[in-house]
Amino acid sequence: MSSPEQAPGPAAPQLDAEDAKLVTLARGARGRAGAPEGAAVRDDDGRTYAAATVRLASLQLTAAQAAVAAAVSSGAQGLEALAVVGAADRLDPASAAVAADLATPVVILADPDGTIRSRTQA
Numbered sequence: 155m156s157s158p159e160q161a162p163g164p165a166a167p168q169l170d171a172e173d174a175k176l177v178t179l180a181r182g183a184r185g186r187a188g189a190p191e192g193a194a195v196r197d198d199d200g201r202t203y204a205a206a207t208v209r210l211a212s213l214q215l216t217a218a219q220a221a222v223a224a225a226v227s228s229g230a231q232g233l234e235a236l237a238v239v240g241a242a243d244r245l246d247p248a249s250a251a252v253a254a255d256l257a258t259p260v261v262i263l264a265d266p267d268g269t270i271r272s273r274t275q276a
Contacts, residue, residue, distance in 0.1 A: 167273040169262065172196065176237035177264045179204040183217070184239050184266065191240035193217035193249075195258075197230035218249035222256065235260035243271065 169177065176194040179202055184192025187206035193216070194204040205220030215223070218238055225233065233256045238249065245253065245261065253261055259276040 167262075167270050169270060169273065173235060173237065173260065173262055173273070176202065176235055177239060177262060177268055177270070180217070180221075180237045180239040180264070181266070181268055183221075189217065191217035191238055191242070193221040193236065193238045195221045195225050195230075195236050196234045197225050197228075198232040198234055199230070200234075201225070201228070201230070203228065203230075216246060216249045216252075218245065219252050222252045226256075230256075232256050233258040235262065237262040237264065239264045239266060239268070241266065 176196060179194035180192040183204040183206045189206035191207045192204065194202055196202050203221050203224040205217055205224055207217045208215040208220050218236060236253050236258045238245065262273045263271045265271060
């Protein structure tokens with residue numbers, strides 16, 4: 155007995171090497187911290203910054219907020235891309251707001267295993 159063939163689902167977006175690097179950095183930050191999310195950004199000079207969700211009694215940051223804070227505190231004026239790795243299927247409002255603050259044109263969402271869910275470009 156043969157099994158029925160499944161119709162292929164939508165293909166996962168393909169990333170160039172620079173965007174794939176962001177996903178790798180975000181996965182690493184998430185794993186090191188044991189956090190629900192990891193994020194990485196590339197600034198307008200090509201430098202990258204990665205961070206994980208911060209949950210302290212005195213400080214709560216999404217991974218995207220933490221990565222953007224690292225970039226801005228290092229002098230970044232703008233971002234080329236943001237990658238977030240975690241279970242969510244869209245950016246939470248705080249992460250979307252910080253991406254909008256720096257007019258981030260590319261946002262990548264990936265599963266914890268690195269599977270790309272979406273890549274949007276403004």
